[in-house]
Amino acid sequence: MESSEEKVVAVIMVGGPTKGTRFRPLSFNTPKPLFPLAGQPMVHHHISACKRIANLAEIFLIGFHEEREFALYVSSISMELNVPVRYLKEDRPHGSAGSLYYFRDVIMEDSPSHIFLLNCDVCCSFPLPDMLEAHKIYGGLGTMLVIKVSAESASQFGELVADPSTKELLHYTEKPETFVSDLINCGVYVFTPGIFTAIEDVSTHRQDRANLRRVSSFEALQSATRTHPTDFVRLDQDILSPLAGKKQLYTYETMDFWEQIKTPGMSLKCSGLYLHQFRFTSPHILASGDGTRSTTVVGDVYVHPSAKVHPTAKIGPDVSISANVRVGAGVRLINCIVLDDVEIKENAVVMNSIVGWKSSIGKWSRVQGDGDYNEKHGITILGEGVTVEDEVVVINCIVLQNKTLNVGVHEETIL
Known part of the structure; x- marks a missing residue:
């Protein structure tokens, strides 16, 4: 019998109806993650890729679509692939990292040793088993899938600098105004459970700053409009950028295809x-x-x-x-x-x-x-x-x- 520390879970971020407005009119009646690509729902390609991970215990879909919109699909795909797939509905948007943390108790039910995180709006070959092996060798908190693109298109994505020999993430910036690198973030990650501590640190730091702030009611109102809630944590700006260069995050480069699906054309x-x-x-x-x-x-x-x-x-x-x-x-x-x-x-x-x-x-x-x-x-x-x-x-x-x-x-x- 396999030990609990070998278990892996996967989380796929599927967003919600306030996202993906550029996908209209195709998303008026069907949630974007269920729109068929090559005859299968968009999210099906992610789930099929997760199925190839050794010791996969469960797959979670996290978003703020209504549960009824995913109920039938989740039931059928669980039976088809013989792996539990669960839809977890957020009460409100918490950010990509905040959503992960919000459902941390559910995600950690089986005490997995590793957690995959995939954005639903990316299309690639998802080399997840190879990523996991590389991640174990690196020994860091997380490993992100990256790819080289043209210098002209790089600014549309998160650009990064990685050590060419160790593959450590040295610098990360989301959609920079000036060119940083032709290496970009693919929106596919594998983490150890330590990611939850990193997310909690961001929330705690924000809360501490809020408690220490001494401003007038007008200034407080102005500040509230400029800042996110303490539990709204973005993976890119709030986690990846601060941890870059600290020997905690690493990169795995794919040489295969990769695209981001924002529009019907894509x-x-x-x-x-x-x-x-x-x-x-x-x-x-x-x-x-x-x-x-x-x-x-x-x-x-x-x-x-x-x-x-x-x-x-x-x-x-x-x-x-x-x-x-x-x-x-x-x-x-x-x-x-x-x-x-x-x-x-x-x-x-x-x-x-x-x-x-x-x-x-x-x-x-x-x-x-x-x-x-x-x-x-x-x-x-x-x-x-x-x-x-x-x-x-x-x-x-x-x-x-x-x-x-x-x-x-x-x-x-x-x-």
Whole structure:
């Protein structure tokens, strides 16, 4: 029987409805963590990666979505992977480190020796077992996943400096105004339980300062508007930055893919990255077909078993088709996510787009985007229940739910 000190738990931060507003209209009816990428909910890729960790005892999802929104998923994924998955709802936002501390008693129930912490809005190959091994060798409080990016894009993330030989984190700054390093924080960590003491120290220090402060009621009011509550602790600014250079934090660099999912455009890109990863990790998930007796499939494609795709359609690369989708004769799909209960009629083309639940695309219609994932109108997004009538062209548009398009539109937001 394995000893308790070998147990590992994982915590995935899933945020809440006040976060991820840039993900609209796709998050109006479905919490962002449950939005499907490559046919699986966004958070599913994190959970599957956690399953590969040796001696994993439990997975916790922490956020402030309503519990009912996660109840069905948590139940089904626990049974599917045979590992306990629990959703923990915050009473209010406590910050990334504060949330961890808020549920410390629950997280430490099985006395784990290590705690993984993952942000839900990142997409990567999650080399968690290798991270854990490196962390044990380093012998520090925590190890963070890092990656090199272009100098131009680095300022959008937490930049850091690490010792090239020991991998110790020497300096960390969140979204600096001037260039610090092309090495950035990936939002994936492994800690020892000592992380709770570090978080508690921040809260205690804040409380002490508040108690010692002697100001007028007006000054106190002004100060209160500028500071966070004592139990609101951010992992990056409040923990990583102060502990850098103190031989407590270390880095593990990934050479694989990594992206941050803030917008629908990035979700489309990440769906393609996960589809490509399936080729090596889960090839049985991917569809195939040569156009003789079945649909022509090009590149990496996922088709839900309940979907009906006409044999004369051509699909791929980087296409994900969800449940109960109907794809007609002669349809061409390229780099797109097609969500549940969509109908795409004969000879329509969908490219660089996300087609929302229960939408309909008419015969000979064309729904497409330029494929610039970072631009607001770089891809086309159809919200839930959108109807595109026959022979209508929609290019680089965002269309909110339950709209009907009977004329062509280009680079517009249809409210």
